[in-house]
Amino acid sequence: MIGATSFSPLLLAAGAGADSFLERLPLVIRDTVAGVFPAPLQWLVGSTLSIVAIVAIFGGIFAGLTLVERKMLGRIQNRPGPNRTGPMGLLQPIADGIKALTKEDIVPRSADHLLHYLAPVALLAFSILTFAVIPFGRNLVPLELDAAVLYFFAAGAASELAIFMAGWASRNKFSLLAAMRALAQLISYELPLLLSFVPIIMLAGTLSMTGIIDAQAGWQLGFIPRWYIFTPWGFAAFVIFLIAALAESNRSPFDLPEAESELIAGHLTEYSGFKYALFFMAEYFGMIALSGMAITLFLGGWRAPLPFLEFIPSYAWFGAKLLVLLLFFIWIRGTFPRLRIDQLTRLAWKFLVPLALVNLGTAAFWSLTSGWSGALQLVRWALTIAMVIGPFVLLGRGLSGTHRPRTYRYA
Amino acid sequence: MLGSGLLQGLKVTAKNLVGSFHDPERLTTLEYPEQKAKLPENYRNFPFLVSENATDPMGTLRCVGCQICEKECPPQCIYIEKSKDKKPDATGKMQVYPVVFDIDTSVCMSCQICVEVCPFEAIKMDQVFEIATKDRFTALLLDRNQLAKPNSYYHEIHPTEAAEVDARLLAERKAAEEKAKAAATPKPAVAPTPSPTATAPKPPEAPAAGGTPAP
Amino acid sequence: MTIPFLIIAFVTLVPAAVAMALRNLIHSSLLLIASWAGIAAFYFWAGAEFVAFAQVLVYVGAVSMIVLFAVLLTRHTRIDAGLAPDSIGRALAGLLAGGAVFGVLLGAVLSTPLRVGAKAAAQVPVKRLGLELMNHHTIALLAIGILLTVSLLGAVVLAATDSKGKGATP
Numbered sequence: 001m002i003g004a005t006s007f008s009p010l011l012l013a014a015g016a017g018a019d020s021f022l023e024r025l026p027l028v029i030r031d032t033v034a035g036v037f038p039a040p041l042q043w044l045v046g047s048t049l050s051i052v053a054i055v056a057i058f059g060g061i062f063a064g065l066t067l068v069e070r071k072m073l074g075r076i077q078n079r080p081g082p083n084r085t086g087p088m089g090l091l092q093p094i095a096d097g098i099k100a101l102t103k104e105d106i107v108p109r110s111a112d113h114l115l116h117y118l119a120p121v122a123l124l125a126f127s128i129l130t131f132a133v134i135p136f137g138r139n140l141v142p143l144e145l146d147a148a149v150l151y152f153f154a155a156g157a158a159s160e161l162a163i164f165m166a167g168w169a170s171r172n173k174f175s176l177l178a179a180m181r182a183l184a185q186l187i188s189y190e191l192p193l194l195l196s197f198v199p200i201i202m203l204a205g206t207l208s209m210t211g212i213i214d215a216q217a218g219w220q221l222g223f224i225p226r227w228y229i230f231t232p233w234g235f236a237a238f239v240i241f242l243i244a245a246l247a248e249s250n251r252s253p254f255d256l257p258e259a260e261s262e263l264i265a266g267h268l269t270e271y272s273g274f275k276y277a278l279f280f281m282a283e284y285f286g287m288i289a290l291s292g293m294a295i296t297l298f299l300g301g302w303r304a305p306l307p308f309l310e311f312i313p314s315y316a317w318f319g320a321k322l323l324v325l326l327l328f329f330i331w332i333r334g335t336f337p338r339l340r341i342d343q344l345t346r347l348a349w350k351f352l353v354p355l356a357l358v359n360l361g362t363a364a365f366w367s368l369t370s371g372w373s374g375a376l377q378l379v380r381w382a383l384t385i386a387m388v389i390g391p392f393v394l395l396g397r398g399l400s401g402t403h404r405p406r407t408y409r410y411a
Numbered sequence: 412m413l414g415s416g417l418l419q420g421l422k423v424t425a426k427n428l429v430g431s432f433h434d435p436e437r438l439t440t441l442e443y444p445e446q447k448a449k450l451p452e453n454y455r456n457f458p459f460l461v462s463e464n465a466t467d468p469m470g471t472l473r474c475v476g477c478q479i480c481e482k483e484c485p486p487q488c489i490y491i492e493k494s495k496d497k498k499p500d501a502t503g504k505m506q507v508y509p510v511v512f513d514i515d516t517s518v519c520m521s522c523q524i525c526v527e528v529c530p531f532e533a534i535k536m537d538q539v540f541e542i543a544t545k546d547r548f549t550a551l552l553l554d555r556n557q558l559a560k561p562n563s564y565y566h567e568i569h570p571t572e573a574a575e576v577d578a579r580l581l582a583e584r585k586a587a588e589e590k591a592k593a594a595a596t597p598k599p600a601v602a603p604t605p606s607p608t609a610t611a612p613k614p615p616e617a618p619a620a621g622g623t624p625a626p
Numbered sequence: 627m628t629i630p631f632l633i634i635a636f637v638t639l640v641p642a643a644v645a646m647a648l649r650n651l652i653h654s655s656l657l658l659i660a661s662w663a664g665i666a667a668f669y670f671w672a673g674a675e676f677v678a679f680a681q682v683l684v685y686v687g688a689v690s691m692i693v694l695f696a697v698l699l700t701r702h703t704r705i706d707a708g709l710a711p712d713s714i715g716r717a718l719a720g721l722l723a724g725g726a727v728f729g730v731l732l733g734a735v736l737s738t739p740l741r742v743g744a745k746a747a748a749q750v751p752v753k754r755l756g757l758e759l760m761n762h763h764t765i766a767l768l769a770i771g772i773l774l775t776v777s778l779l780g781a782v783v784l785a786a787t788d789s790k791g792k793g794a795t796p
Contacts, residue, residue, distance in 0.1 A: 076428050078431050078439050078440075079438060155682070157683055158682065160687075160691070184695075187692075206753065207752045208752075335420045335421050
């Protein structure tokens with residue numbers, strides 16, 4: 001059934017005028033390759049091609065990203081970054097891969113061997129699963145689902161389970177602590193993450209990714225795209241989503257499960273060689289997938305930012321937006337220090353969740369007043385902005401007012 | 412307001428990121444194997460033998476093979492064999508010289524005791540640190556050819572200390588010459604004085620006290 | 627048609643059965659999660675996409691975390707020493723509770739008129755599902771919401787009295 005939905009032979013020409021050759025190229029390639037095979041096998045070949053393309057392209061992006069991240073972190077710290085392997089260090093990912101492959105795979109004697117082996121595999125599998133529903137371009141959706149958003153977060157939620165498995169199976173106190181932290185973090189940040197984009201589903205009226213992108217079509221005043229980030233509530237939701245996404249993908253200010261300075265490497269302590277590389281890969285895949293989700297939900301998916309730029313193929317726009325978001329994530333990693341576990345949970349429960357709930361009301365107001373025009377339009381904007389800024393300032397005051405030293409009850 | 416500190420932090424890192432591309436001055440690191448940082452003068456690592464002349468290091472070693480360092484060396488990493496014959500040394504005096512002078516750097520602990528006990532200013536501390544080799548037995552055992560380094564190299568790595576040593580040696584030589592004149596029996600075979608000592612910079616406050624300055 | 631169902635049933639039931647037999651509590655809970663995933667697969671196979679994803683999101687994503695947290699916070703050793711119940715009374719109580727749940731479920735299954743037919747159920751779009759829930763089943767939805775809110779508040783109250791009693795800063 002999945003195969004049948006994914007390979008609907010000619011999904012293209014879905015109304016829009018952007019029917020250029022470049023736009024259709026990926027589909028044309030897939031169809032011509034699949035056409036070589038007999039008809040009963042075509043759906044299988046088509047799906048396999050999509051899977052291979054996703055794994056190859058995002059594997060390549062992962063490899064490049066490791067280098068870009070190290071270079072950029074280096075520049076942020078006023079040093080050049082890796083520049084020894086190949087010209088400007090461009091071959092560094094290959095060297096890293098060879099190193100990871102040739103290293104000894106060490107498993108602690110008292111570890112739970114099956115779970116220890118299964119954890120990186122499961123983590124990578126779950127993170128690749130999330131790629132299935134992201135629209136990478138016009139008509140470039142690997143799996144068109146009615147409840148795609150739900151599917152995405154269902155697949156993403158399972159990845160913390162794999163981190164728990166890794167932490168518990170290692171039989172190492174640091175790993176176990178990391179597993180506990182990962183669980184606490186997931187429980188805390190699942191909620192703001194899900195709440196932050198509920199307004200979008202409410203306004204778009206659909207859970208399908210294509211539907212959400214279609215709801216962001218068109219231009220305001222002729223040139224401002226109708227993306228959700230360009231509305232006051234949408235911007236607030238985007239910020240909440242980004243913060244929660246950083247926490248969900250264990251990225252830097254929230255990388256408590258693998259806090260190097262406190263927990264060696266957290267759940268990765270007892271992993272070496274290629275298993276470690278798999279964890280690393282899964283982390284980056286998770287980051288890429290969440291960025292793709294943010295693009296789809298808030299940044300208009302594959303849509304061009306200006307009307308006259310629509311001649312550039314949609315997947316190029318998706319790639320550009322993805323790159324910008326990933327660089328932003330790296331920038332954040334290079335800037336902010338890690339949060340403590342109590343600050344982490346406090347930020348989620350006392351700040352992000354209430355803000356996301358208030359934002360839901362703001363979006364409802366925005367949706368109800370969509371008929372207002374003229375001067376009332378200005379009133380609508382002013383009211384919505386006030387509804388975003390007000391709670392932010394009030395809650396923020398409460399949050400930053402608690403700069404007391406932590407008291408240890410059981411220490 | 413909440414978040415203003417975060418934005419400030421982002422600004423700082425963004426400045427670093429952009430600035431390091433157009434302003435190479437910002438890069439604080441050195442590309443190590445190609446560029447090397449100037450080591451501080453007092454840095455010391457493994458001894459070397461001072462020779463007066465770079466062109467003939469074996470002929471102009473200051474070492475007279477007295478074996479004091481060999482006896483004083485706590486880990487006993489020095490091995491010396493004296494010569495049977497005598498050669499004129501830097502001051503022209505006939506002296507014994509070391510036929511074999513080995514230092515095992517895998518044993519040496521860079522304590523500088525050999526330098527402090529040497530009465531002839533013949534052994535000094537080096538600044539090498541790239542001594543990794545693939546052969547741990549023979550390559551780490553340095554013989555006298557590898558250990559001999561000219562006085563100019565000593566001036567390069569420890570300029571202040573080398574100048575003091577040179578001034579002291581010169582003063583001693585002059586005193587010796589005056590003594591010789593006072594004896595008024597000129598010897599026919601006086602070896603020519605090597606030049607490096609003459610060209611070395613002389614600090615105005617050349618101390619008269621003996622012993623090498625503490626690092 | 628029946629082969630996928632059999633596979634799914636196997637994937638659902640075998641982990642559940644093994645989970646009961648295992649002595650290692652963490653293994654049991656992980657197998658329980660696998661069983662939940664199997665149930666989600668069953669929903670998916672039956673055409674209830676939305677319910678399947680909700681099952682994964684809620685059970686595999688969230689409830690599993692609670693289960694694992696509870697296991698980690700309560701157990702001191704990894705391997706449970708004894709599997710035997712402490713007393714015959716507890717064993718009887720366990721049997722009684724399990725039997726009661728089984729009876730209720732069996733009664734519900736038997737009393738539901740099951741339509742048996744070769745025709746697959748039509749795919750219900752999520753939007754229609756939402757409208758149905760919000761229009762026809764509003765009361766039930768609200769009741770469940772209130773129940774969950776009350777239980778959440780209860781949990782908060784239970785957790786909060788601790789720190790207040792001790793007078794420590796939160």
